Amino acid sequence: MAELLKSNRRDFLKIAGTAAGGLFIGFYWSGCDSPKMQVLTDEEVLSQAHNFNSFLSISPSGDVVIYSPNPELGQNIKTSFPMVVAEELDADWEKVRVFQAHLDNDKFDRQVTGGSGAMPHSWERLRNAGATAKFLLVSAAAAQLDVDASELTTEKGQVIHSKSGKKIPYGDLVTDASKLDVPEEVPLKNYKDFKIIGTPVKNVDNKAMFTGQPIYGLDIYREGMVQAMIQRPPFGMKIKSVDDSEARKIADITDVVTFNNNVAVVGDSTWPLMKAKKLLKIDYEPDGNVESTEDHDRLFQDLMEKGKAQVMRQDGNVDQAFGNAAKVVTAEYQCPFLSHSPMEPMNFFAHVKGDKVELVGPTQTPDRARMETAQLLDIPTENISMELTRLGGGFGRRLRADFVVEAVELSKILDKPVKVTWSREDDMTGGAYRPAVRYKFQAALDDSGKMIGYKLRGVGINAGNTTRENNFPSGSVDNLLIESINHNSPITTNAWRAPITNFLAYAEQSFLDEVALEAGKDPVSFRLELMDRAKKDPVGEIHYDIDRMKGVVEMAAEKSNWGKDSNVMQGFSVYFSHRSYVAQVANIEMEDSQPVLKKITAVTDCGIVVNPTGANQQVRGGIVDGMGHAMFTNMTFANGLPNQKNFDTYRLIRMKEVPEIDVHFVDNGIDPTGLGEPALPPTGGAIANAIFKATGRRLRSQPFIEQKEFSDIKLEIKRA
Template sequence: MGTVTKASRRDFLKIAGSSVGGLVIGFSWFSCDSPKMEVVSTEEILANAKSFNSFLSISPSGDVVIYSPNPELGQNIKTSFPMVVAEELEADWEKVRVVQANLDVEKFDRQLTGGSGAMPHSWERLRKAGATAKFVLVAAAAKTWNVPAGEITVEKGIISHKSSGKSGHFGEFVTEASTMTAPEEVTLKDKKDFRIIGTPVKNVDAMEMYTGKPLYGLDFYRVGMKHAMVQRAPFGKKIKSVDDAAARAVSGISDVVTFGTSVAVVGESTWPLMKAKKLLKVEYETDGAVESTADHDRIFADLMANGKAEVKREDGDVNQSFKSAAKIVTAEYQCPFLAHSPMEPENFFAHVQADKIELIGPTQTPDRARSAAAEITGIPKENITVEITRLGGGFGRRLRADYVEEAVHISKAINAPVKVSWSREDELTGGAYRPAVRYRFEAALDAGGNMIGYKLRGVGMNTGNTTRENNFPCGAVENALIESINYESTITTNAWRAPITNFLAYAEQSFLDEVALEAGKDPVQLRLELYEKAKSNPIGKTDYNVNRMIAVTKEVAEKSNWGKNPNVKQGLSVYFSHRTYVAQVADIEMDGGTPTLKKITAVTDCGMVVNPIGANHQVRGGIVDGMGHAMYTNLTFENGVPKQKNYDSYRLIRLKEVPEIDTHFLDSGFDPTGLGEPALPPTGGAIANAIFAATGRRLRSQPFIEQKEFSDIKLEIRRA
């Protein structure tokens, strides 16, 4: 392997950028739902590139690099993206690398990451990029050897002409290929011929992560930069006065800066900053509603009963269906606020100068960061650069730019480069949270136990639409009413992994089990009957593919041996979100009189699986995340301040609490769909339904361990 592949990312790019005769092919990245990342000095490459949104380059050494606009925050695109390119290129995987580009609104489109959209949006574009490069390389070899291009084969980066015995690696033809015109259309490989896609490939950053090499925002350091930490006002309050004398007296503190509703201490390192921040004496005054969890309970109850709702969907004659019902099933479900709590707390570097700004750090929305900096300083956006490090988790928290704004404010005030770092306490108390939500479900059943009417009303804080009105069971019920109520809270909220569906799925799937019980039907049977109605006589618009819903439901029933062991109590949950279908079954066994969660079986249809290792990790991680937050985690407020300030009180799932997880994937023949979020929503419902099957206790609020229905259940979690 050449020295380029052994060099650092930054060094590699410098080499690639200065290589004579390097091949650069531009390809369109329209509607790519993610941002690019850290790229360095590639002016020579970019200057010669076509005006598209992302680029594939091949150096004379034969090394292949893809410049990606999507950030890596654990969803494994830094591995899966180059796998797709390498597949169509017929490259040697060992010589393929990906580099994440800096913010460039001229060359990249929709540079943000969210909604599990990176692979669905980029799949075809990545394939075309690889196929186009292969086409011109083959053409260059054909010209060089004076043979027909149709007689040339490519495998693992080697171009060969069998009858003449000639062969050579990619790099030998890049100079000639760079003079050729790329075709507008190329032929893509048949999926049955894939050699790389669908095979297990380990994370390309694994060694750097294992050995602690700098990758993340917290790793970033520049000689001469200052450090800063920030004290933020409680929600609903503003600063009245600041006494910073004691903080300034701490050794290593160089300045104290007040801006907006925040006070920042500035110094040479974070340890004195943490001490100084505790010595700040800040007096606050009310600036809006100062809310507590008790207020939220009262507000939700009032809005659910009396609030004016926005009708999101209305099918048939709902009132008549309930008037004629033989039985009506009603239930309410409620979830709390949650913090995102990524492993790496918020941090960002900013250097504000007279006419330009440099921004470096972990963000899911680099253009939002740039826009915020421009608004604060008045410096034109074109004079602001954004370099993005690998993110140590995001879950939606880094869609916001509040922590970037802090760095910009402070750098501007002290006229020096500064890096803002949040502590874990900052992360939990100064965050933007998953909103608290309450749902009320009603189902009308006829004498045969068939659902003839369905109502859902959601009340949420700062959520906009609390529902997914085109998801199941809508489309399968003749008469349906979906309503949403939004309450504007002073507590900042934000998209949290699998927004809305992270709780809605649990509530819907638990309620469907309540309906199945009242209808005298098996939970699998009830769902399959509803699917068949949606298939044979669909009502209104739906976003889900009913055949794929049927397939994952039947498959998870088979893989989990549904209903076949009387000693195993099972709970089912099936959900569609982010273009992907996930069915889960939780198994509970009685162990010496104690219900024990032994296993969760998951079947996922995310279309074609690009990397089985990454896909397996995503599903397992989503299940652990969904289980942990459903069972254990709660964030409550008192006078505008979270009561849980660190992991001693903000309860996360522990390793010993993870049961056996059995994952399966269905290849439905579709292109890859989202996978970073869809496995989380069904988990809470599967576990809650299994707990009911084992104990007769229905859990309608999260976290489960804080519900009175759960108080005397000694549930254990045990791995096989």
């Protein structure tokens, strides 16, 4: 049975009466009541078309144009959003054209890419947009054929009357459909009737990317534009003096500008700028704390032992539970700072023209970029246009607007359009990093191996809340205490793919394996016991879906043949983040007395999978990202400067180091719950637990390759 959606959530603006006869439906995303319908002339439609970023249009040719509002950084939203609209519209996908919408707060209320929230937020709105357009087209066809609308069906851009055998293309109906009133409610498809959703669809930008067409921020060019690259200070330092005489001698360098504790070299192309920037002689002096990695190590220890912590969650009587425990398990886990390292370094174009500004480039938060620009220049936000390009990666780094503001400041100073480009070294040394964190876990066991107490204290550097206090195993332990301590540092940090959980999951899941071992229980059975306790007799509030979590645990155990092959050493991990659930099993086999990682099995419950191709790659990408950063990557500091400045010293995973990855999805018909981040957190724990099973070495710090427990292990990776 189809769903019905009420009109007070339709959020539509229908633009009718054009000479071309096209049907334009602007579907608002804010959830507010729609304004009155407007009839516009051809000239008005053309002049205002850029403002109607949230519409789908159907032309007399039958072509369907769908605008995708959220920034596209590789999570496939520019393909999956239109798929949802086209599904409810019953469009012919071959005739669907997709364009990137630019920032428009009148049409969108969450034009952001982050938190794996785009699809959960927009799912219903997208479906309603397609269903409403289809309703109008069917109504127009019913009038044209003089039949009841119930006799008509739709398929691949046509309205079909099976009794007469007549088929009317959407293009032949758009003129009449554009004159009809939007209904009070529209039917939505049943999940089982989907024909586009759930099928593998290629990325709509594939051809442009493969043929090198200009769709990224680095491709942007404007007449009269100058290029700029910037030397930024070490963290905690300020400029004392600048000698730019040698830099100015480089051909094609037109200016050197000192502003806001930065020094920018300006010219016509990036290669001369890179050469000139290296010739700058800048003396710095302290401007507050100047920190090094050695300082952080001491800081972690002091705060862990003596720091005043914020209690994030407390259930039962923890002191009593630990006082009565038959056994107490204690372990500390630590993770380093990490660079986001997107393939496309930071860049942005800005043109300040009096009290008007044009912004163009790759950002995950276009509204934040516009607001910070407005604050800097003290102008209204409506005076600022924001054009979005495709992003060559982001992983949270482009949630900030520092690189946008730099371009705006320089354009204001130079009175010219400016494109600021960061080099790879700039990106690593001047970036905002994944916070460094240390965790201390303690578990209290009774005589039967039941976990009766659980403590977690997290200490982070610019991490905010270092915990996810309401995630599993909270709710399954009678006595629980979770605390967090934050140290403010001049080293800038930022959300890094699956914030906090990207490391916390590894630490928690590794520690739960330690507890299971001390309790004499199988790691999977131990977790399922905790979930059963939370289901039967929850302690406090439960903020995760126990059945969905159990579902991925049981399916992962089944798909990986958990514990059934004595020659395979397996490590397990499961995590809930960003509304979705992922369980993973890592398989290690011993060859010539050395462990070989051969396979990772992943089971994901993210609700309905819109595009299996994109979803599969999201899970694989998350696993590769999680594995690479857990095993290899580290960012250390000396006197406010990163020691790692490029990929020669900042070790990323290589293609040959990726094992076989076996991906499965739970098919439960639940509305989509997010997928860009949830596959990353469980990976480190699954691999570390498998390494322990194979070698008896417990890895409690990342990256694994720098731990003494790993020094004589030559972990190999073999792909099937």
